[in-house]
Amino acid sequence: MFTxxxxxxxxxxxxxxxxxxxxxxxxxRELGHEPMLFERNFGAWDSHINPVQKCIECxxxxxxxxxxxxxxxxxxxxxxxxxxxxxxxxxxxxxxxTVLVFVDSTVKAEYFTKAKGLIEEYVEAYKAEMSSFxxxxxxxxxxxxxxxxxxxxxxxxxxxxxxxxxxIYFEDLNLAVAPDWKVYFSDLLRRGIQLMPFKxxxxxxxxxxxxxxxxxxxxxxAIPSVNIAGFRNLKAFxxxxxxxxxxxxxxxxxxxxxxxxxSFGDCSAVTLYEFQKDRMVLMExxxxxxxxxxxxxxxxxxxxxxxxxxxxxxDQVFFKESNCTFYFCLxxxxxxxxxxxxxxxxxxxxxFMASKDTVIRVIINKNALAFDxxxxxxxxx
Numbered sequence: 001m002f003t004x005x006x007x008x009x010x011x012x013x014x015x016x017x018x019x020x021x022x023x024x025x026x027x028x029r030e031l032g033h034e035p036m037l038f039e040r041n042f043g044a045w046d047s048h049i050n051p052v053q054k055c056i057e058c059x060x061x062x063x064x065x066x067x068x069x070x071x072x073x074x075x076x077x078x079x080x081x082x083x084x085x086x087x088x089x090x091x092x093x094x095x096x097x098t099v100l101v102f103v104d105s106t107v108k109a110e111y112f113t114k115a116k117g118l119i120e121e122y123v124e125a126y127k128a129e130m131s132s133f134x135x136x137x138x139x140x141x142x143x144x145x146x147x148x149x150x151x152x153x154x155x156x157x158x159x160x161x162x163x164x165x166x167x168i169y170f171e172d173l174n175l176a177v178a179p180d181w182k183v184y185f186s187d188l189l190r191r192g193i194q195l196m197p198f199k200x201x202x203x204x205x206x207x208x209x210x211x212x213x214x215x216x217x218x219x220x221x222a223i224p225s226v227n228i229a230g231f232r233n234l235k236a237f238x239x240x241x242x243x244x245x246x247x248x249x250x251x252x253x254x255x256x257x258x259x260x261x262x263s264f265g266d267c268s269a270v271t272l273y274e275f276q277k278d279r280m281v282l283m284e285x286x287x288x289x290x291x292x293x294x295x296x297x298x299x300x301x302x303x304x305x306x307x308x309x310x311x312x313x314x315d316q317v318f319f320k321e322s323n324c325t326f327y328f329c330l331x332x333x334x335x336x337x338x339x340x341x342x343x344x345x346x347x348x349x350x351x352f353m354a355s356k357d358t359v360i361r362v363i364i365n366k367n368a369l370a371f372d373x374x375x376x377x378x379x380x381x
Contacts, residue, residue, distance in 0.1 A: 005033040008062035008097075010088045012074035013038075016175060020068060027181050036062055052077075052084050056091050056256050065092035068173060069103045073155035080255030081136040086159050091257040093166060101163060101170035107152055108160070108172060115157035116164070118146055133354040234284040238270040241370060242286050245270075245339050248366045250359050261355045262346050264326050264363075269340040272378070273304045280304045280336060289340060303327045304336045315371075317360040319343075319352040326352075328363050330371055332378050339363075 009024055011017045021037060028035040036042055042058050043051070059065060067089060074083045082090070092099050103111075122142045126134040134142075136158055143154035163170060231237050245267035251258040269287030273280040273295070280302070281294045295302035297309045307316045307329035318327040326341040341363065352359065364371065 005064060006036060006062040007033055007064040007066055008036045008059050008088070008092070009066050009068075010059075010085055011068040012070070012072045012083075012085055014070060014072040014074075016070055017068055020175065020178070024066070024181065027185065031182070031185055052087070052256050055084065055088055059088050059091045059097070060095055062092075062097060065089065065097045065099045067099070067101045069101065069107065069156065069160065069170075070173070070175070071104060071107055071149075071152040071156060073153035073159065076137075076155060077255055078137065082254045083155060083159070086162070087254055087257045089163070090254055090259045093168075094257065094259045099168055101168055102173035103160060103170050105172040105174050107156065108170070110149060110152070111157060111160045111164075114146075115143070115148055116161065118143065118148070119157060119161050127350075127353065131353070132356070133350075234272070235286060238272060238284055238286045241337075241339070241374060242267045242270045244370050245341075245367045247341060248362050250355055250362050252355060252358055261351065261358065263344050264347075264359075265342045265344075267339045268325075268342050271304070271338045271340075273308075273336045273338075275308060275334050280308055283335075287340065289338075291338075303329055304338060307331055307338075308336050315360065315364070317356065317363060319347065319349065319356075319359075321347075321349050326359060326363070328360070330374055332375065335378055337374055337378065339367075 007028055009021055009028075011021060021039075025035045025037045025040050036058050038051075038055065042054065065088070067085070069085075074085050076083050077087075080087060089099070119139060122139060123134060126132075126138070136155070139158050140154045143157055148154070148157065247263060247265040247267075249263045250261045252261050267287075269285065269289035271285040271289045271291050272283045273291075274283050275281075276294075279294045279296050282291060285291055291304070292302075295305040297305050299305045303316070303318045306318075308331065310316065310331075313331055315331050316329045318329070319325070320327065324343045324345060324347055326343055328339045328341060330337040330339070
């Protein structure tokens with residue numbers, strides 16, 4: 001039995017692509033599949049529906065994401081730092097859709113000969129100076145002062161750069177000499193592009209229940225280790241936290257869409273250091289921790305010393321590429337408690353730098369009750 005393939009047609013709504021969008025709809029319909037096109041069958045006719053959100057929802061329902069890129073970028077959302085079309089692509093990738101991309105041949109050629117090098121040069125210089133990644137708007141602003149073609153919106157170069165970074169292959173698009181789309185898609189779809197829409201596996205109430213169950217177990221294990229004079233068994237106390245601090249998926253939030261950046265696992269070790277004169281002295285460690293007995297406060301290689309001596313009282317997160325581990329350092333009045341969180345192998349220094357704020361937010365949100373309990377007990381001592 002033949003099953004219709006839902007194909008989302010994405011592009012900027014510019015005049016030069018209008019005819020292509022319409023003809024693509026007709027061709028895919030003739031082939032017996034179900035094209036999804038904003039102006040034909042899913043536009044937000046209801047004024048109460050946000051049109052961007054509607055597009056994202058349709059991407060989720062689709063099996064194939066078909067993207068055409070020319071020289072215009074479309075609407076840019078400052079908060080998301082992405083355009084609508086870009087957010088659609090992010091959603092398609094996050095949902096593991098089959099992604100087909102066609103880029104105007106002249107734009108594609110200029111990207112690889114000029115724009116790619118300019119973006120990489122700017123990003124590396126920015127990282128060296130700021131120890132972070134530039135926002136999309138900053139890259140676009142920098143590209144405006146280059147010798148790139150003025151008829152191409154600078155954001156288009158950034159968009160293509162992201163596509164290349166994702167390892168997505170794209171083909172030439174020549175609007176003057178259109179290929180035989182029917183032959184192309186007949187062959188492509190005959191090879192069996194069929195994906196079931198990705199379904200959310202976890203409901204919000206289930207996540208909340210897991211969170212409170214986890215906290216209750218940690219509380220039950222930790223309380224017997226503490227008495228009014230201090231810790232009867234500090235190692236057992238830290239081990240209770242090690243068991244209860246858990247991993248999660250890190251998702252970059254682009255407003256209307258979220259994209260997984262990678263994941264980290266459950267806590268593999270905990271250390272507790274106490275401030276004494278000019279150094280941080282180890283009180284106890286658990287699991288795979290191999291920390292030194294003490295670190296001087298001016299030791300720039302020590303995550304513990306850096307956290308305690310930092311004028312910013314907030315908690316810190318660090319990443320060590322050699323063992324692919326996040327180190328979440330809880331800043332307390334006279335202590336630093338560090339949680340070791342092993343990462344998936346896709347993490348590297350650049351990815352961590354680009355997602356650092358999101359990483360610390362996910363770690364804190366997932367384990368907020370455990371960290372608050374540590375502050376209450378250790379911070380109050």
